[in-house]
Amino acid sequence: MKPITTSFLLASMALAIPALANNIVPTPKQSHSVLIKNATVHSVSNGVLNNTDVLIENGKISAVGQQLTAPQSSSQTEVLDATGKHLYPGLIALDTSLGLVEIEMVRPTVDNAEVGDFNPQISTAGAYNPDSELLPTIRYNGITHAQIVPSGDGLAGQSVVVNLDAWTVEDALKPSLGQFHLYWPQIKRMPEDEKKKAEAITKNQQAIERISQAFEDGYRYFLQSPKEDKTEQGRYSRWQAMLPLYQGKAALFAHADSVNQIEQVIALAKKYRFKLVIVGGYDAWRLAASLKDVNASVIYPHTLSLPKRKDEPVDLPFKIPSLLANAGIPFALGFSSDWNSRNLPYAAGYSAAYGLTPEQALKSITLDAAKLLGITDLGAIDVGFQASLVLSDGDILDPMSNKIDAIWIDGRQIDLNNRHQQLYQKYLKR
Structure with missing residues (x-):
């Protein structure tokens, strides 16, 4: 077998570089309102709010409170029941x-x-x-x-x-x-x-x-x-x-x-x-x-x-x-x-x-x-802030209980698929 030359290795790596990209499609701009209900909201700016609702419109947080209803101005509102779950800023x-x-x-x-x-x-x-x-x-x-x-x-x-x-x-x-x-x-x-x-x-x-x-x-x-x-x-x-x-x-x-x-x-x-x-x-x-x-x-x-x-x-x-x-x-x-x-x-x-x-x-x-x-409009769950949020089953700071259910960036719920999850599913079938 002939030895592999340095130039061949460099050429191989150069060809491989374009493959180093994820195949997750970015989420389109928010097209409808989202109402997250009954969450434990870690607002950061106003403490921890129990059984609280958060309304997201046009990529922003438009309301935070209890017993919020879908806005009449919106033709479609996605309602998510977050009872028992924790909502954090991204x-x-x-x-x-x-x-x-x-x-x-x-x-x-x-x-x-x-x-x-x-x-x-x-x-x-x-x-x-x-x-x-x-x-x-x-x-x-x-x-x-x-x-x-x-x-x-x-x-x-x-x-x-x-x-x-x-x-x-x-x-x-x-x-x-x-x-x-x-x-x-x-x-x-x-x-x-x-x-x-x-x-x-x-x-x-x-x-x-x-x-x-x-x-x-x-x-x-x-x-x-x-x-x-x-x-x-x-x-x-x-x-x-x-x-x-x-x-x-x-x-x-x-x-x-x-x-x-x-x-x-x-x-x-x-x-x-x-x-x-x-x-x-x-x-x-x-x-x-x-x-x-x-x-x-x-x-x-x-x-x-x-x-x-x-x-x-x-x-x-x-x-x-x-x-x-x-x-x-x-x-x-x-x-x-x-x-x-x-x-x-x-x-x-x-x-x-x-x-x-x-x-x-x-x-x-x-x-x-x-x-x-x-x-000035990021890092808290408050009216007027960007709707970049994380919904978790447990404490986001605890690796043993943290389990992310959903993430929004500018009101867009993003795809949580990733390389780790793909490999985990692959080797479950081995």
Whole structure:
């Protein structure tokens, strides 16, 4: 047998890539009213409402209360009896690479980072795949929306927010606050050798200086920029892309965990008066006063992680959300992954077992997540909010009792079929 050449393998993978798409047809726009009756409604904005009805019209929640009736203006209303079931807002997954990564070990299916350490003009919208095989499985756990985040070094680019049932990226996009992602330099493992240690420190400092200089250059362009001069936009596309950040129309999502990193990011935000969100924030609870001084929020994605230091309690990552809450720091929970972001509700469940109330834990992956993204009509079951809802037999934060019966995105009841279900049914017949 002849050896398989590298070129043959690459060609085979390239041919296989188009097959990496799910066959679930997105649900059409809502065409009739839906009345969900007698549910235990976890409204997030107004507590838990027992035996409550929710009316959905034109993709929005039009009424919440008891003994609601079908609207006379509607020619057809679908009535669902949800007695004994729980109705939740759709969950929002923050800090994910969904739609950018299909198979981590197959490089042609990974498109989550660009070359270089300064790419503010790059948006993940250009690489997002709404046909990803991962999406139907992710939303089966109650996740209806996700923040699609670039990876890399330095200023890696801009993220977008999408709903997880759409034909195209344009259909999927949800208007939100501009989001620039900065990965603050760090020495991941300090060498023991003194010479190598000095080299690592120098290299890290040089990376910080490059970032500082890039933001200073961007600020100078902001002060002098010909904002209406279209001929300059191509030449200075990086600086032009950053204008919303200096104008206060976008936020800097700074990926930082240690006290030292967070303090440096806070200094940067203060200098340019940036809206600041710390992503990671492992030590953020130790810097409550400094974070409040710049009105910063935190996306905490480490709930199911191990401690970062050997001398820390093994359950500290579970407790940090409650420490953030007790410190009065606005926060939301995230899950920095692609496929594994489906575990977001269970991460919130862990935080509820280690200090947060169940209501706080649910809010951290719904309404608080939406607010952090600058979205005002998502994450709660209230009149005027988007009808992105999840109907479950049990507690959505508990993997043992959670059983999703139905999901709506913008009033559209989506297909719950997915790859996991297909394989389960297949091997039942073996």
